[in-house]
Structure formats: structure tokens, C-alpha cells
Amino acid sequence: MSAPVIGFIGAGNMATSLIGGMLQQNVKPARLLASDHNPEQAAKLARQFGIQAHTDNARLAEDCDVLLLAVKPQVMQQVCRALPARKPGQLIISIAAGIDCRSLADWLGTDAAIVRCMPNTPSLRRQGVSGLFANANVSATQKQQAEQILNAVGISLWLEEEQLIDAVTAVSGSGPAYFFYLIEAMTAAGEQLGLPRDTAERLTLFTALGAADMAVHSDVDASELRRRVSSPGGTTEQAIKSFANDDFPAIIARGMQAASRRAAELAVELGSSDNATSEDTP
Ligand SMILES: NC(=O)C1=CN([C@@H]2O[C@H](COP(=O)(O)OP(=O)(O)OC[C@H]3O[C@@H](n4cnc5c(N)ncnc54)[C@H](O)[C@@H]3O)[C@@H](O)[C@H]2O)C=CC1
Ligand SMILES: O=C(O)[C@@H]1CCC=N1
Numbered sequence: 001m002s003a004p005v006i007g008f009i010g011a012g013n014m015a016t017s018l019i020g021g022m023l024q025q026n027v028k029p030a031r032l033l034a035s036d037h038n039p040e041q042a043a044k045l046a047r048q049f050g051i052q053a054h055t056d057n058a059r060l061a062e063d064c065d066v067l068l069l070a071v072k073p074q075v076m077q078q079v080c081r082a083l084p085a086r087k088p089g090q091l092i093i094s095i096a097a098g099i100d101c102r103s104l105a106d107w108l109g110t111d112a113a114i115v116r117c118m119p120n121t122p123s124l125r126r127q128g129v130s131g132l133f134a135n136a137n138v139s140a141t142q143k144q145q146a147e148q149i150l151n152a153v154g155i156s157l158w159l160e161e162e163q164l165i166d167a168v169t170a171v172s173g174s175g176p177a178y179f180f181y182l183i184e185a186m187t188a189a190g191e192q193l194g195l196p197r198d199t200a201e202r203l204t205l206f207t208a209l210g211a212a213d214m215a216v217h218s219d220v221d222a223s224e225l226r227r228r229v230s231s232p233g234g235t236t237e238q239a240i241k242s243f244a245n246d247d248f249p250a251i252i253a254r255g256m257q258a259a260s261r262r263a264a265e266l267a268v269e270l271g272s273s274d275n276a277t278s279e280d281t282p
Helices: 015-026 039-049 057-063 073-082 101-108 120-125 139-150 162-173 175-192 197-217 222-229 234-243 246-270 274-279
Strands: 006-009 034-036 052-054 066-069 091-094 111-117 129-135 154-158
Touching: 006 154, 015 034, 015 039, 015 120, 015 129, 015 175, 034 039, 034 057, 034 234, 039 052, 066 073, 066 139, 073 101, 073 246, 091 139, 091 246, 101 111, 101 274, 111 162, 120 129, 120 274, 129 139, 129 162, 139 154, 162 175, 162 246, 175 197, 222 234, 234 246
Parallel strands: 006 034, 006 066, 034 052, 066 091, 091 111, 129 154
Antiparallel strands: 111 129
């Protein structure tokens, strides 16, 4: 399989993470293109990564084998409808939260080969994780292309049911923000306990890194690892009791349910399925 040219529409946070990660994995800059309606954003990406970036979505769509849609869900319909005839055999990858394959196919053409994907920002450090779902038009070769792109920046997992992308969004798409929030809170609490801010931050960051690395490489689950830190009658036990009293697991579950619910709401607010239903209704 010859290396495909990958074009990004939308040169924001997520495109930056994916492109930055791919370049670290020795993907040739000449294979990556980007367009953004904001000329400054396009120029910034071109400068940062030495790739071709401009403001012409239509030209970009004609030039690439894989078209990666990295704009906000709110502008996805307008962006898709403004694209010309696609390059034959082109694979579309959409990373937008909440926008389903049916809507994308309505806007791009029912023959479009679409992979819906939910990556995350640690892709920039090649530590990303993505959930992928392919529509019926995607060939085995195109599935491999999608996998190669996402595996260059981390790991990817295929899903059998498209609906599960909303759960992936709640777990790993939004997930980095939950850990950043915990880092903020632990740093602030360490400072309240008397540590200089920098010291509290470094202790927190390296604890997060060490704990995640240990959990990823462990042959026992997180609850056993937690038990091993918690000496009976010791300090950790007191902290965990306090968290449990405040219903920590329920707090996390409610937040993640809210994220998943929002993804489903976006599908209704911005997708074509709902419009189609109301237009069909006499
Ligand atoms: N930020 C994250 O952690 C994640 C975001 N996503 C999804 O990725 C998509 C992009 O999100 P971000 O990168 O965070 O947003 P962003 O706002 O950083 O980037 C979007 C870019 O699209 C550009 N844009 C807007 N309208 C355009 C148009 N008509 N033509 C070309 N470019 C246009 C904007 O100028 C901006 O640079 C969203 O759909 C989001 O749901 C998915 C996973 C994680
Ligand atoms: O917050 C959002 O809507 C996007 C999707 C997952 C992460 N960021």
C-alpha cells in the first residue's frame, strides 16, 4: 500500500496533536496537508510543522487520499456541504464529537467511505487512544489506513456499534481533562498543606505519570494497586475513606454520563437524522 496523503480540514488543537504525533513517528511532512478558514491558524501550523497549510478546503479535499475532518461539530455540516467531488477512493475520517456517519453521508454523499473516530490530545506525545467505527462503504484497505494513522499517535480500538463512540468520548476523548483537573486540585491541595507551588506541582505530575505507567504495565488491576499503597491504619486509608464518604465514584460517573449525554444531544442538534425525520413528517 503506497503511503496516503492525509489532509486535515481544521488546523486547531486536535489537528496539531495528531500532526505533531505523526511527524514524531517519522511520517514525511510532504504527506500531510491542512486547511483552516483562519489564515493565521493555517500559517501557524505550517510554521510549526513545516507542512503545506492554506485556507482552501475544496482544494485540500481534491488533493488527499485521506480527508480528516477536524472542525468543531457546529461547523461540520457547512464544511462538508461546501466540498467538491471527492478524489476517487478517498477515505473520510471525522473526529467530531456527536456527528454520526449518517449525517456525514447525507452531507458528503451516500457513497462516502467514513470512519468516525474519537481520539484524544495525548496523541501529540504519541500516547493517544482512539475509538474507531467504520461505515459499510469502508474497505479493508481503508480500515488499515485509518488504523495506521491513529496507531502512529497511540493505540486504536475498533467498535462494533457506532453509538459506543459517545461512551468513548466520555471516557478517553474528554478524559485527559479529568486528569488535568485532578492534577490542578492535587497541586492546590499540596500548596495548602505548605509546599511551594512548584514542588506541589512536580510531585503531583510525577505521581500521575508513575501511577499511570505502573497501572498500564501491571498484571493486577487498579483496585489491587490501590490496596498495596494503603497500609492498614496508615495515611492513604484515611484519604480514600474521605473520598469514599464524598462519593468519589458517583461524582466521576455523573460527570462522564453528562459528557456522553452531551455527545448524543449534539447529534440531535447538529446532525441530519433529526432534520430528515422532521422533514419526512407530514
Ligand atoms: N480537543 C480535544 O481534546 C478533542 C476534540 N475532538 C473533536 O475535534 C474537533 C476539533 O476540535 P479542536 O481541535 O479542539 O477545535 P479547535 O477549535 O482547536 O480547532 C478547530 C479549527 O477549525 C477551524 N475552522 C472553523 N471553521 C472552519 C471552516 N469552515 N473551514 C476550515 N477550518 C475551520 C478553526 O479555525 C480551528 O482552527 C471537534 O469536532 C471535537 O469534537 C475530538 C477528540 C478530542
Ligand atoms: O469537549 C469536546 O467536545 C471535545 C470532544 C472530546 C474532547 N473534546
